[in-house]
Amino acid sequence: MIRTFRILVIDDDPGIRDTYREILSDTKSDELLDKGAALFEAKTHRQIQSDQHHYDVILEERGDKGIEIIETSLKEDQPISLIFIDMSIPGKNGAETARLIWEIDEDIKIVFVTAFSEYTPDEITDIVGREDIFYLRKPFNPDEIRQFARALTKEWFLEREKRSLTKDLQRANRELEELNNSLNERVEKQTALLIQSEKMASLGILTSGIAHKLNTPVSTIKENLSKLDQSSGLIKQFVNRSDARRENGSARNNFLSAVGNLDGLIRNSAEEIIKIEKTITNLKAISKSDDTTYRQTDIHEIIDTTLNVIHNDIKQELRIEKEYSDLPEIWCYPQKLSQAILNILVNSVQAAPPDGVISIKTELDIRGKRASDQLIRLTFRDNGSGIAEQDILKLFDPFFTTKPIGEGTGLGLSITYDIVKLHHGDITINSKPGEGTTVTITIPSIP
Ligand SMILES: Nc1ncnc2c1ncn2[C@@H]1O[C@H](COP(=O)(O)OP(=O)(O)OP(=O)(O)O)[C@@H](O)[C@H]1O
Numbered sequence: 161m162i163r164t165f166r167i168l169v170i171d172d173d174p175g176i177r178d179t180y181r182e183i184l185s186d187t188k189s190d191e192l193l194d195k196g197a198a199l200f201e202a203k204t205h206r207q208i209q210s211d212q213h214h215y216d217v218i219l220e221e222r223g224d225k226g227i228e229i230i231e232t233s234l235k236e237d238q239p240i241s242l243i244f245i246d247m248s249i250p251g252k253n254g255a256e257t258a259r260l261i262w263e264i265d266e267d268i269k270i271v272f273v274t275a276f277s278e279y280t281p282d283e284i285t286d287i288v289g290r291e292d293i294f295y296l297r298k299p300f301n302p303d304e305i306r307q308f309a310r311a312l313t314k315e316w317f318l319e320r321e322k323r324s325l326t327k328d329l330q331r332a333n334r335e336l337e338e339l340n341n342s343l344n345e346r347v348e349k350q351t352a353l354l355i356q357s358e359k360m361a362s363l364g365i366l367t368s369g370i371a372h373k374l375n376t377p378v379s380t381i382k383e384n385l386s387k388l389d390q391s392s393g394l395i396k397q398f399v400n401r402s403d404a405r406r407e408n409g410s411a412r413n414n415f416l417s418a419v420g421n422l423d424g425l426i427r428n429s430a431e432e433i434i435k436i437e438k439t440i441t442n443l444k445a446i447s448k449s450d451d452t453t454y455r456q457t458d459i460h461e462i463i464d465t466t467l468n469v470i471h472n473d474i475k476q477e478l479r480i481e482k483e484y485s486d487l488p489e490i491w492c493y494p495q496k497l498s499q500a501i502l503n504i505l506v507n508s509v510q511a512a513p514p515d516g517v518i519s520i521k522t523e524l525d526i527r528g529k530r531a532s533d534q535l536i537r538l539t540f541r542d543n544g545s546g547i548a549e550q551d552i553l554k555l556f557d558p559f560f561t562t563k564p565i566g567e568g569t570g571l572g573l574s575i576t577y578d579i580v581k582l583h584h585g586d587i588t589i590n591s592k593p594g595e596g597t598t599v600t601i602t603i604p605s606i607p
């Protein structure tokens with residue numbers, strides 16, 4: 161491969177400039193090439209012979225002209241790789257010119273050429289502020305010039321290659337890192353979802369077991385109660401007719417009041433039994449956690465079932481205010497939506513003060529004429545502790561929690577987010593620390 165290197169010569173002596181041109185247009189001295197090769201650790205020049213050199217030599221008389229050439233060469237992306245500069249030139253001397261040149265292009269190799277009586281290498285280093293200077297005494301030997309040209313242009317080239325390779329490597333590294341991060345994130349999310357669905361599944365098995373076990377005793381008690389009701393009627397009839405009425409004293413009074421209480425006790429028990437039955441129905445609904453059916457459902461039904469689930473947890477004084485609008489049924493995964501709402505409500509219950517208020521509002525938002533433009537908006541508001549501003553952006557991150565270890569897994573909202581997205585919806589959270597939090601979900605009624 162033939163490479164052309166650009167070399168700049170700055171010397172005010174026209175004769176010397178011509179000599180440079182002659183020397184640098186002839187590159188055949190084997191012995192010297194070997195020496196040059198040794199400088200960059202090749203065994204002989206033959207190992208690098210495949211890299212043929214051509215020098216494009218630019219001759220200049222003054223330092224300021226030289227600086228101009230460096231500037232344009234950079235602009236045109238035709239960088240100069242090497243400069244031979246005479247120390248004694250008109251205007252600024254060689255070293256000062258070099259310092260300015262290196263400010264423009266720090267990669268250029270510079271060889272300082274000086275007569276014996278002039279500068280020492282240390283003096284030049286002091287002026288240019290760099291150690292990597294090359295130094296040549298006048299009168300020079302043409303072979304020395306060739307050797308410098310060959311070795312330094314090669315080094316210049318290798319340094320550039322190295323830099324561009326390093327840059328590529330860094331870019332590749334960065335890309336790899338990003339990929340790795342996004343993979344990690346996905347694995348974390350999937351794991352979180354798995355854990356959650358595992359949790360829901362075992363909760364489901366547990367609750368359906370309980371519901372099933374409660375069924376039989378409850379129906380037995382119900383039957384017994386109705387029999388008891390009949391019996392109590394008979395007892396009363398009997399007592400009213402019997403001699404007991406004619407008896408005097410406390411024994412009679414106690415007996416009559418006990419019989420009178422029977423009615424109330426039986427009614428009350430029957431009412432309680434109905435509550436238990438309702439709970440069982442709810443447990444059954446929730447326990448179908450593997451129920452992934454997609455169907456048209458009344459969103460209010462979902463909210464109410466979900467509310468029933470947390471009802472036991474709700475602090476005694478906590479108030480739930482509902483403001484439901486007339487809504488069409490929506491196409492959804494009811495079980496999943498219930499889970500999403502549950503996660504929001506549990507957060508609110510946890511954040512609200514004991515006598516707090518949680519309000520739930522449903523609205524229809526019609527954006528256009530088509531049925532698919534209909535959005536259902538659900539707003540959950542609490543007057544709880546609120547969320548610190550710096551946390552708002554992290555709420556949907558899996559495992560983000562401000563709760564003590566063991567209390568929150570930080571999965572609630574991340575799962576809610578995924579479920580809302582599954583329904584092609586949106587979720588936003590607004591909060592003011594100390595005032596409360598509002599979670600808004602919008603879901604198209606027809607996806
Ligand atoms: N209504 C709210 N009021 C105040 N802070 C909230 C509310 N909802 C969420 N947060 C904050 O957001 C964090 C993340 O909520 P998320 O439901 O994802 O996890 P968690 O409740 O901490 O744990 P998990 O739901 O898994 O038990 C909570 O730790 C809490 O700091």
Ligand SMILES: [Mg+2]
Nearest residue numbers: 503507572573
């Ligand atoms: Mg939560």
